[in-house]
Amino acid sequence: MMSPALFISLVTGWMVLAFTALLATGGSQALRGLLAVLLMGLCAVGCQPAHTMVQALMLASPALALCVRVFMPETVAREAGGMAGLGPFLLAGNATLALSCGRCDLLVMFIGLGLGVHLALGRQGDWTALRVGLGGLVMAQGGLFVLQAGWGARQEQAGAVLLAGGLLLACGVLSGKERPAGAPEGQMALLATTAVLAQAAITWPALHAALTFLGGVCLLWSLLPRFRAPSGGVDWSGCAVLAAGLPSATASLPLAACLLALACGGRAGRGAGAPGLLWPPFLPGVALALLLLAEMEATPGVALLAGACLWPVFTGAAPAGTEPDPAARARAGLALALGCMVLALALRGGMVLA
């Protein structure tokens, strides 16, 4: 048995270890892989006794994203030189810590730390990231204060809109400019944010409506032609936000599936671009089916809208993915294994809707 305090201190120790090891040795491929697998094992061991299986899957998603990032060959070449390879490790540790703490104020602090890491290690003088990140965090903190003050129903709605919108803005979901594909900071922050927001929505029910609305906006936003032109995949951020806005009884399994799909495929969805990946039991297909089913029970109108939004993506994705490279194949295998796991969970625990 492992208490949350022990788990948090272990993850902090892992971050310090990764930082010093990568700085000392320059970050060879074997060491990076070893560190990523170590975090994965830490998550697998640490969260099993305390939480249910679904929460364990959610908690492991940043480590999974880190593993995908480390082992896929196309990112290695880009990050070979200098300090840039350090960033994903620190961000993954941050996201795991934020998930295990599960509090909104600490989440704001951890996203701010991630932003600082990006500005210090990544491109220096990135004013766009500063504008979007810090502005969003300031808005989220203000909304959080309004929610905590408990002024009344209407003020709670305003606070929920500020909190959700600010956090999503800080994750770079609704920003106007598309980031380079597979940028780690937005993906990791989104993985932590949606899970913590879904938890906070139990306390403040006004968050449900705000999250559902923002998820619909994200889906519509990803339909703009300039955003889906290169990849042709599904943008999973909208689906994850939509899943976080579900009522808390049905939210956990679709949210976990969406987060796993987000961790496997990335924001641009290049791994999910192949048409075969969208069918069950591949993970993206499972996530979509679960999400649409649960949404159909909660609010049928939103489910119909989401399904209609996804249709152009499907038709556009058909001719893509003619020649799968090894990275896409490995990602497909991972998605298949995870999809089978999520299906088994859904079958064992009764259905989502039961």
Added chain:
Amino acid sequence: MLVLLLGMVVILSLSGSGGRGGGLAWHAGLAAACVWLWQWAQGRVGVACLLAVAQAGMVGLLGLQLLYGQAGPRERTGLRLAGGLVCVAVLAQVIVPGMPGGMTGRLMGLAGLSAIMCGVWGACIARAAPALCAGLACGLDGVMLLAGLADSPLVMAETLVAAAALNLMLLRARRSGGSAS
């Protein structure tokens, strides 16, 4: 009553602090005084006041740096417009009765919120780096006000760190820009 008046002045000073250094420092000082008076009225003068004064110093430093840069008319008009809208919203809130929490606390919360919204809005429409920093610092001041209201030293320390980081970034950008030109 003094907190009430000071909060009103904070809100009014929003419309004047359009990306220039002096306005920003004035705004930071007002916010710190507001936090200090609030704590004093509650009978708890402690670490929060120190943090607020430190934040005022940080933002004032940022304002000193900003004196070297210039804000365009675009940013200034945006801030003025937002300030005017916020004043109307605040007046409407004060007129409508029936909100719990006390008049002073409400007005302080609204001052913080309006500072946040104006700062983020100003940062969103800003093009140059100094104006962006000014907007973000304004938002941080608002967070500081709300943290003083909710009495949470953790968030105050966070805003302090963020303001220090803003100072550093602007200093570095100014140095590199100076050496380049």
